[in-house]
Amino acid sequence: MLTDTHTHLNAPQFEEDRQAVIERALESGISRIINVGFNRETIPSSIALAEQYDFIYSTVGWHPQDAKDMTPDDLIWIEQLCSHEKVVAIGEIGLDYYWDTSPKEVQHRVFREQIRLAKKVGLPIVIHNRDAHHDIIQILREEKASEVGGVMHCFSGSWETAKMCLDMNFYISFGGPVTFKNAKQPKEVLAKVPMDRLLIETDAPYLTPHPFRGKRNETAYVKLVAETAAEIKGLPLEELAHATTQNAVTLFGLR
Known part of the structure; x- marks a missing residue:
């Protein structure tokens, strides 16, 4: 039984066939799904999806791309939602220096506020990191994020960065890009991550794995990530x- 630890089934890309996508996931052996709510629009729909299906859970958090839009009331709202029985983490939160849609200093403040909230409510955090390895590590250390731990979502960094994350009580998660033929570094890092700290995901509808690269991703394709990971680790898929x-x-x- 597989778990997709990061997906966006509430995204508009699934509006026409969401039920069929979920059924295909179940047919592919996926037993649990973590759906990610990351701003004012996606948090309510993510929770609604989790309420509809026993095997779907939700996160709540504020994406770094939208950091400039987060108000103090939004942070209070997220804190209130953390008591929901289907909310299992705060995220995705972090830093994104690629899209540059929110000023870095605003991203840093919003990231720190949510780490502190996670420590207050006792939930793990889901980290989004795009071209910001050094600052992510520094903020996680300064805010003592190891107290709650979490997951480095769709990890793309070096083994040195992965080791620092592992030392801070984080899991390392891999998605579709690890299946790409030219994904030398992700494959090398996955090979070294301890089995008790490894997670897999899709980030659907984005980052579609080989051989469907370029098409819409979906949760059923987490099996393709699992097959690649099993091959790299030299393990049976079931294990x-x-x-x-x-x-x-x-x-x-x-549960």
């Missing part, structure tokens, strides 16, 4: 699936 699902259950406190 990889069991281990990564157990890691997800442990991190997110899933």
Whole structure:
């Protein structure tokens, strides 16, 4: 049984066939799904989806791209939602220096505020990191994020960065890009990540794995990520699936 630890099934790309997408995920052996709410629009729809399906859970958080739009009332709202029985983490939060849609100093403030909130409510955090490895690590250390831990979503950094994250009580998650033929560094890092700290995801509808690269991603394709990870680790698919699902259950406190 597989777990997709990061997906966006509430995205408009699934408006026409969401139920069919979910059914295909179940047919592919996915037993649990973490759906990510990351701003004022997606948080309510993510929670609604989790309320509709027993096996879907939700995160709540504020994406760094939207950091400039977050108000103090939004932070209070997120804190209130953390008591919902299907909310299992705060995220995705972090830094994004690629799109540059919010000033860096605003991203830093919003990131720190949400780490502090996670520590207050006792939930793990889901980290979005785009071209910001050094600052992510520095803020996680300064805010003592190891107290709650979490997951480095769709990890793209070096083994040195991964080691620093592991030392701070974080899991390392891989998505579709690890299946790409030219994904030398992600494959090398995955090979070194301890099995009790490894997670898999899709980030659907984005980052579609090989051989469907360029098309819409969906949760069922987490099996393709699992197959690549099992090959890299030299393990049977069933063993990889069991281990990564157990890691997800442990991190997110899933039923």
